[in-house]
Amino acid sequence: MQAVLRKVNISADYSFVSRKDKLPVLYDKWHFHPELELTYIIESKGTRFVGDSIEEFEEGDMVLLGAYLPHVWRNDVGYYADSSGLKAVAMVVQFLPDCFGKDFLHLKEMENINRLIEKSKRGLKISGITKAQVLALLSQLVENQNGVQRISLLLQMLELIANSDELDFLSSEGFVESYHRFGADTINRIYEFTLSHFNRKILIEEAATIANMSVPNFCRYFKNRTQKTYIQLLTEVRIGYACRMLIENKKSIQQIAFDCGFHNLSNFNRSFRLLKKQKPTDYRQVFGGLKS
Structure with a gap:
């Protein structure tokens, strides 16, 4: 849709x-x-x-x-x-x-x-x-x-x-059409990296390298600046893009999960329910009732 x-x-x-x-x-x-x-x-x-x-x-x-x-x-x-x-x-x-x-x-x-x-x-x-x-x-x-x-x-x-x-x-970070820039260059680089590579496996060491920090320092810095962990951000971005694909209703849920960086369908379903308070199938059904 x-x-x-x-x-x-x-x-x-x-x-x-x-x-x-x-x-x-x-x-x-x-x-x-x-x-x-x-x-x-x-x-x-x-x-x-x-x-x-x-x-x-x-x-x-x-x-x-x-x-x-x-x-x-x-x-x-x-x-x-x-x-x-x-x-x-x-x-x-x-x-x-x-x-x-x-x-x-x-x-x-x-x-x-x-x-x-x-x-x-x-x-x-x-x-x-x-x-x-x-x-x-x-x-x-x-x-x-x-x-x-x-x-x-x-x-x-x-x-x-x-x-x-x-x-x-209201809407998640990952759903929006483009990244909304923060003031700090470091945060900016992290978000740009995440939004460009969320559909593959990302190690926290990679994000820390982008920030030119050690992993412990990066984790503290990111939590202090955004009030969430980097893993939380990455999951939100992935689920946000999954929501967009579910709304457009073009692929199977399993394929959407893989395309958004989840390599395990049960992990995708669990993460989706945690953030959206419903199953991906229910989410697609609700949005499917809207007519453009």
């Missing part, structure tokens, strides 16, 4: 879209677009697919999705009944990363928001006090369709999210 490009209609009079949707169901095709998207669910329930993440959603959920990240909000079956009377209500903001001009992002004051744009490429779920504060601004933005206040409100929301620790990644 391939995601489709969905065109976001932005009025020539405005630099970004802000609106309140009230529909029988949310847009239910697996899709992506170059705009970032901030969505707050006012009234709706179902299953949210973001990259390789599958989670239930309900009213009160707030998510920021990065550019070109495939996703869909699929309402529960009851919403599709003609006489259900159910509605899907949401507030949405969609904007290109450079909607205020390419030079604007290079301003010193935009550093935090630039980092947020990078983080959003995996999708972010926003919770807690941050969600409440962003919601207050979002409500104002949707109601104020004119003037410079629109720009101010959007930037205030992004700054709040950028400075928050109440964020959870």
Whole structure:
């Protein structure tokens, strides 16, 4: 199943879209677009697919999705009944990363928001006090369709999210289309090496060599910088790519396991269940129900 490009209609009079949707169901095709998207669910329930993440959603959920990240909000079956009377209500903001001009992002004051744009490429779920504060601004933005206040409100929301620790990644590192660069060259080299060679057996000694460190020093350095072990990263990357192949539904599960660097099917199944909380066959079946 391939995601489709969905065109976001932005009025020539405005630099970004802000609106309140009230529909029988949310847009239910697996899709992506170059705009970032901030969505707050006012009234709706179902299953949210973001990259390789599958989670239930309900009213009160707030998510920021990065550019070109495939996703869909699929309402529960009851919403599709003609006489259900159910509605899907949401507030949405969609904007290109450079909607205020390419030079604007290079301003010193935009550093935090630039980092947020990078983080959003995996999708972010926003919770807690941050969600409440962003919601207050979002409500104002949707109601104020004119003037410079629109720009101010959007930037205030992004700054709040950028400075928050109440964020959870949705999609895995391995699923995203390309590697999102970290500031340090050493971490960068390790990630580039991993994403280029994850489909074969990798010894931790190889990764340590790439980092120009001894194995013990490398293990400590990597854990301190990323809050996970190198083996955890490697497994996440492999499972992320496996999810992409399962979604596209082109190969057998055994072949996918081998193509992603697992030389033992039972190890693949065990690792997949640990990270995704379901079997590869169930994961493929759930995504198979989506129509592009």
